[in-house]
Amino acid sequence: KALKNGVAVEKPIYNHVTGLLDPPELIQPPKILVIEGLHPMFDERVRDLLDFSIYLDISNEVKFAWKIQRDMAERGHSLESIKASIEARKPDFDAFIDPQKQYADAVIEVLPTQLIPDDNEGKVLRVRLIMKEGVKYFSPVYLFDEGSTISWIPCGRKLTCSYPGIKFNYAPDSYFDHEVSVLEMDGQFDRLDELIYVESHLSNLSTKFYGEVTQQMLKHSDFPG
Incomplete structure (x- = not known):
């Protein structure tokens, strides 16, 4: 709370080797503060201080794989x-x-693909971006037409698609009694540079320039998923 009010704080440092607290470090209040960890939304007092929250929800099947x-x-x-x-x-x-996901403004679900029957390797994934409606300063991403229900397979002449291909879905939905918009991708790109074609059909990306999503994907092509 002090940081959000522009006041510097001394943060204790837990030493995972000794199991003790090291001397604290001074944290100056930044313009943007990112908090990450296992329990950032568990305590209501902390939740109330967050302007925007994201929960990464990896399914049991994918975690196991x-x-x-x-x-x-x-x-x-x-x-x-x-x-x-x-x-x-x-x-x-x-x-x-797990209960923290109900409080998140956006949830990224990482699930097994539905394009490969009985897949258990976790190499091809289905990812759902669940975006809460009515969040201040945030407009959910949408595919083609906001609020519609859309299923799209861009493979064919537009993209290089080997098995199992790529499939997108977009639709309004509800999540823990909240109205949400859900954007889903199942499958994998053979050529990440071709993502620019998909990016051109997405709106409310909040990017600084056209093609930034594709550029970032190419930059981090070795990341999981």
Whole structure:
């Protein structure tokens, strides 16, 4: 609260090695303050200070696939130990982390693809951007026509699409009793530079210039998803 009011604060630093608090660091109030972590929306006192909030909601299936890839392939863990690790953390996740998504202004859901039957690798994803209506200074992104229900497969002559292709959906919906707009993409781009064609059909992107989304995707092409 002090930072939002323009007052510097001393922030304690938790040392993950020693389990103790290191000497605090002085934080000056910035023009834009980004808070990230596991519990930023859990405490109502903190929620009330947030101007805009985003929750990243990765499905159990995708998390499991990613954890197997990391822990089995890269760390040599057994499948049984991975399952046990996930189950041990689930009660705390369900109690303290998952409920926060109902308070978010935007939720990014990362789900298994529906284009590949029985896919369990988590390499091709379906991502839904759930945007709450009526948020101050925020206008939800829409595809073609705001408020309509649209299903779009841009593959054909416009994009380079190998199996399983790409599919977009856009529609109004409700989420935890809030009116929302949902933009969804399922599949993957063979050529990220061709995203510019899709970008040209999206509105309310809040970008600084035309093509910025495509530029950023190309810049971060090695990011997950």
